[in-house]
Amino acid sequence: MSSSNSKTTPAKIIRSTSEFAAYVGLARTTVSRVLNGQPGLKKKTIDRVQRAIEETGFVPNAYALHLKGKRPATVGVCMQNIAFPPLVQKLASLHRKLRERDVTTFIEIVEGGDSTSIIRHFLSLRVDAVVFMGYFDEDRVAQHLRGLSTNGTPSLVIDHFGIKGANTIYLDRARGMAALTNHLLDHGHRRFGLLGYSETFRSTFERERGIREALAARGFSFEESTMNLDHKHDRGRDFEYGRALAHSFIESKRLPTAFIALNDEIAIGAMHGLKERGLGVPGDVSVTGFNNQDICLMTAPSLTSVDQRVDATIDVAVDHLLEHIGQPLRQRTSVRMIEPLLVVRESTGPARLK
Amino acid sequence: MSSSNSKTTPAKIIRSTSEFAAYVGLARTTVSRVLNGQPGLKKKTIDRVQRAIEETGFVPNAYALHLKGKRPATVGVCMQNIAFPPLVQKLASLHRKLRERDVTTFIEIVEGGDSTSIIRHFLSLRVDAVVFMGYFDEDRVAQHLRGLSTNGTPSLVIDHFGIKGANTIYLDRARGMAALTNHLLDHGHRRFGLLGYSETFRSTFERERGIREALAARGFSFEESTMNLDHKHDRGRDFEYGRALAHSFIESKRLPTAFIALNDEIAIGAMHGLKERGLGVPGDVSVTGFNNQDICLMTAPSLTSVDQRVDATIDVAVDHLLEHIGQPLRQRTSVRMIEPLLVVRESTGPARLK
DNA sequence: CTGAAAGCGCTTACAG
DNA sequence: CTGAAAGCGCTTACAG
Incomplete structure (x- = not known):
């Protein structure tokens, strides 16, 4: 069974604004202006471009946009693994809350892989901050943190207490x-x-x-x-x-x-x-x-x-990140403690008397 | 407590090859050649650049590299949520196995967010394929798949059976x-x-x-x-x-x-x-x-x-992706079934006789 | 509205 | 080894 490719589908796949402009029959500049919602365009022109977008599914190249300075705030999250439920909860919460603030999250999972290459990847992506979540080798993380610091990229360690020089959010x-x-x-x-x-x-x-x-x-x-x-x-x-x-x-x-x-x-x-x-x-x-x-x-x-009070932890994390993104690196490191919540259920009761 | 910024740290943060070349005292071209491991360089020059990399932590801009055609294969994974353990297992397995094949995975979680914007993001990142994992709204996914198809981007649906025109891997x-x-x-x-x-x-x-x-x-x-x-x-x-x-x-x-x-x-x-x-x-x-x-x-x-036989499922998924990445879109859709495994334990036994 | 131009950060021929 | 140049896909002034 094959999907039906019907009339509206163009034969050619459009991958750049030039191709797209040619398809619409307008100048590259004009198309770009419509794409960026700039003023001074005729309704008719806007509609024409709009329609062409729907027909072709054209999306501007994020890499080119980035070079032109049109880049969304991004955070790289380095997870030790995602086998541990509370850790996954934190990841989901962090991702969701950052998205609400229009911050894109890149997620990488170490788990037997090479954390150094992950950090390099984040750096090459010019992320605005790097978050470590999970139980890492302390020396390794400390080393990454130093690298990030000389690179001018803020970092945050969630739930791994006691790493020297690390901005830390930690469950007490x-x-x-x-x-x-x-x-x-x-x-x-x-x-x-x-x-x-x-x-x-x-x-x-x-x-x-x-x-x-x-x-x-x-x-x-x-x-x-x-x-x-x-x-x-x-x-x-x-x-x-x-x-x-x-x-x-x-x-x-x-x-x-x-x-x-x-x-x-x-x-x-x-x-x-x-x-x-x-x-x-x-x-x-x-x-x-x-x-x-x-x-x-x-x-x-x-x-x-x-x-673990995941939500409270992540709220603090998001506040911290938002405060540090795009700012020059602070020299002071911050350590925030989260107070856990005791949940009493049936498995505990009065001590048996001997 | 602040992290120690000692002698080797340069005052200036280097963000481009020009700045880096200036720092090393070589031509931009030469630096680029070293970075790309091209032949015909003196050992001494290579070492000089190498040392500077360690000192500055310089990493070339992935966005500029992408424009020059130096892009790693990438797959975008659209997760409905990550609250469901078998789903998370699949994600972890897929991520790991793709990395072993040098494919970068971008992970996005819908969960109350807008899946359309996620697909657009993947498209703007020019991913080589998009994977859907989880239980989605069928019409929505079908619509995304059509969009991807007109865009020339392969797609794969894991574990959501019966979406028309979808390449599917499905637990039977x-x-x-x-x-x-x-x-x-x-x-x-x-x-x-x-x-x-x-x-x-x-x-x-x-x-x-x-x-x-x-x-x-x-x-x-x-x-x-x-x-x-x-x-x-x-x-x-x-x-x-x-x-x-x-x-x-x-x-x-x-x-x-x-x-x-x-x-x-x-x-x-x-x-x-x-x-x-x-x-x-x-x-x-x-x-x-x-x-x-x-x-x-x-x-x-x-x-x-x-x-659910997560590993078997993901093996099939990875094979499928590797076969389709960088290829022209196939018109035939493939549907692969995975046979689940019955695990008998203590909770089942002979029926009580009335 | 159009078109030519500059420039983001890179690489890769091409002459020196 | 160096340097000037072209070009990847975009945006944004700048003149028409």
Whole structure:
């Protein structure tokens, strides 16, 4: 089956204003003026060009326009990957909000590729700013940031905390974990199992600090209150990992009254692991996740988690970008913290009394 | 804290080959030759330019290069949204595989925006092909395809079946559902509850056809074998929707022995709904999902589902694109079917005997 | 309304 | 190795 190419379709495909002007039967200059909505044109001329546009589907060459200075504001977004739902949400939100401000977003995904060539590509496209989103190799990013800086291009790092000289917007994970810890303390929990906290490539350190400080504020010692059995397992799929960790805790005979998991998947795995061994959530053990993904609602019991507040984060990002686009590079770097939101659900409750 | 701008950083930001040539102290022509790796240059000259590149971070303007005919192959991908995990997987896979073939991907997300302006943008960028991915308004896409066709730009529609004149790569949902139905028939199921099949904007029709044909092949009537209570609910969040549908079926006193859900989320909701009313899966009711997302493994029991075979789909897409890029438009449209993969897990088993 | 011209940043022959 | 020139597709003064 082929598409029907009927009468109105011109034989020739038009790719430049000269060709287009010839097709319309007007001067190149005149056509250009119509295209740019300049005054002093007869209605009839405008209509003629308009009609020809519809017939031919002609669109001026963006590359030539760019050279003439008619370029939309553009931002290059460098994503580490797009396998992680909260990251994809941020990307979608950023893209949408920038479009509302007439900023074009170029998206590139590193994921096994060469981030250096991506940055070069953005630079060759003369983007007005570069955004990094995801968990990168810190040295690599720091190096890119230096390159961008000497190039005069503003940059922004979302959610990767602690890169030197980086404009950063960062979810205050410490604060989120402190809120979570306080919630559990309020329920009488005193012994906590940490699930997945020996990870190094994620921003685990900040999270641990939050737990530590919340415990200290109530007079508890982190070392005495928490347990970690991560070393017993190779990190695999999060869900299976959480399940195996729960089993290990049960077998260790030192089962805490609450599990604090690195993310929702591990938490859900742990809930399964507990259930398989006849333990109830939150009756026997309370369980918490992180990220507040949709699946938190799909488990029984539903999962207490910490929300990343994607929209708030991206609002701040967009404001930052708009402020810096087209401006000379500031020498001061800015670091903005976003406060996460604790979402309490059914998986957390009063600590079981021994 | 500010980033350190040390000795090697030039005061001036270099944005053109002329400026760069002046900086190096060579002719523009010579610099250009080095940049393009042309022969007949002294090692010393090459090194000099190389060093200057490192010092200044100069990257030639992609827009000017494009005008001179030095343009990488590019594909524009128009995504309906990126909220749906299998869709995001396809995007990531397509992006990666095209990059491996040195094709640059421009990604745009419609999602409440104006798809016409996106197509215009792609056209102005003179992309070599446009890919549509997601569930679009058919008339709108058909119109875009016509525009692209008169423009001489190849196009490809992934996973939206039945658009006239469209090069299509399509998951053969009918076949997947037939396999699923046969699996259930083999287990003795004869009464099926359809969950979410009254949806019209998704490719539900094809799926229903698969079920219908599988039933017919075994001598069963679709009308007598299936039940649908979708009309009792407003479609909300999939999970809640599935749960409510399960409740309705239980209350209707005509509970089928198997639920066939439109997607994994609805299936998982239904499993919860059954459990809440004291019914076991698959003991009392078997449940199937669609998409084979990660969450299929995170439920108890794990969920039988149909896998979209993202990689196979995208392999076919990449082959198609590579074949059509830079070629004159073919008049014949091609439609390629991908066979889905039934993944049997714990949520399906023998039908309960009455 | 038209036409010739300059120029955006590049590359590539073409003479030196 | 250098330099002047042409030209990619556009826009914008500038004279008709």
